[in-house]
Amino acid sequence: MKSLRLLSGTIGIVLLLSGTALADVALSGHGTTPEMIVRVANGENVSVSGESINKVKRAYAVLLQGAKEGQEIYGLTVGVGWNKDRKMVDAKGELTPELMEASREFNEGLLRAHSVGVGPDTAVPVVRAAMAVRLNNILTGGPGVQPHVAEMLVAFLNNDITPVMPSRGSVGQADMTLLSHIGLAMLGEGEVYHKDQRMPAKEALAAAGIEPLKPFGKDGLAILSSNAYAAALASIAIHDAEQLLETSKLVYGLSLEGLNGNVSPLLQDVAALRPFPSYVDSTSGLRDVLAGSYLWQADEKRILQDPLSFRTAPYLLGSFADSLARTKALVEIQINSSDDNPGITIDVEPKSDLPQARKGYVQGGAVLPTANFEPLPWVISFEELGIVLAHHATASSERVLKLNNPTHTKLPRYLGTENTHHAFLVVEAPLMAMAAEARSLAQPTSFDSRPIAGGVEDVGTNAPYVVERVRQQIDDSFTILSMELMHAAQAADLRLKEHPERKLATATAKLHDAFREKVPFLDQDRSMTPDISAGAAFLKTYGSKTQ
Secondary structure, eight states, X not given: OOOOOOOSSSOOOOOOOTTOOOOOEEEOSSSOOHHHHHHHHTTOOEXXXXXXXXXXXXXXXXXXXXXXXXXXXXXXXXXSGGGGGSBOOOOSSSOOHHHHHHHHHHHHHHHHHHOOOEEEEOOHHHHHHHHHHHHHHHTTSTTOOOHHHHXXXXXXXXTTEEXXXXXXXXXXXXXXXXXXXXXXXXXXXXXXXXXXXXXXXXXXXXXXXXXOOOOOTTHHHHHHSSSHHHHHHHHHHHHHHHHHHHHHHHHHHHHHHHHTOOOGGGOHHHHHHSOOHHHHHHHHHHXXXXXXXXXXXXXXXXXXXXXXXXXXXXXXXXXXXXXXHHHHHHHHHHHTSOOOSSEEEESOOOSOOSHHHHTTEETTEEEEOOOTTOOHHHHHHXXXXXXXXXXXXXXXXXXXXXXXXXXXXXXXXGGOOTTOSSTTGGGHHHHHHHHHHHHHTTSOOTTOOOOBGGGTBOOOOOHXXXXXXXXXXXXXXXXXXXXXXXXXXXXXXXXXXXXXXXXXXXXHHHHHHHHHTTSOOOOSOOOOHHHHHHHHHHHHHTTSTTO
16 A cells, blocks of 8 residues: 555545555546545556547547647647737648647646746645546546646556645636646656655656656646646545535434434424425435434423524535535536647537637547636535535534533533533633634635736636635534534433433444544543544544545
């Protein structure tokens, strides 16, 4: 197993599958999921079929045919950005050695000039994820690169060569300033991590027997002009959010048991009165979570109406699931398509006889100017997910306050024992701080951009920044959920001590017992910083394949 460096900082929960036999992740340009991208990020090798490489070859042939026929092709025969009016390579006619050399110089200069990323280095797993996303994009044929570009990405991933790439500097309209550093490494320039050592890219390529790339055509533009970095972050965030959602259902169930709450809002006939699909699905899932619980038995002391953070949880968890599913579907479109300009399509013919509609078509396909570098559909969906996560953090933190309050639980204040003085009293401070941060991170930022490139690039999405904020919310939510689980487990223990005949649900009892192996019952005051941290780590893997 390769030894990889984990994600830097506090955000992100990409995990190493230590001690696990790794299988290749088969990439083909379609059917790739965020979970597959995370597997590559975690160190698994990739495989690419001959059919997929053949599609790359055919798309490359269409690009060259367009150049031979004298088309103006952005990034090949003319410049990029404000320089799109400059003739860079005259590709009309045969591709002579002189023309090939001129194109190589242009491409290398393009990669070097765009390598202006700033900030701390991107964590190795994230760079691997970005390379996997871009490789999958290339296998659609849309970028129109030399097959060697795809082969180099495979070689980098399978030989543990990870370019050193800054993490800041993208305005979210293609991550040009960051992905260009991957291109530098392909040239044998810049630095990479290889077998846990940081070294010049030239040395790593030589050690792995990889020939440096000699870029031609639109190789340079295709390497740097995509949203692969933001999409990699998005894939990781979706993977982590799915884990958060599943554990949130279980923690909520245990919290309701700790409260001795009312299950009426979960009833099928209640949901049918207002059948929002996500709400109906959520109530069904929560009934499963609470199957076998003492809450389904009569209790004269049980109150009729619980606080709203408990009563409305099915709506919140349903909205979380709904938003996450919608965002995931959009990201899967992103990672299984081409966001290139121009885009190459094979085996198509003009759909109209109008001159402009026929422009760009050649035998075998077409070279078409696009605006497909625009990631707005899934960026906006991420911002919606961030709003849902803010509601999630608020409700979870409010449930903790209610569990601390004997007015609601009829249990000791702050869930203490005869041996404690403070119990969970002070936990409320970091709880509220984390919830406030989660709400602040939900503020939209995708429209906060300014024109650049001579005013041509006059809109942006800040896609990486948007996703990073959501990733921070997810991480904050695991910490908040850890604090809720601490309280829920304590309340459940106190309640079962008082009523030993009562039983927790099968699912929540399993969660409770596994958690107690990490965090013991609070019988005497102690520092709970380690407990909160251990709880968050526990929730990030509980029930997952990496557990």
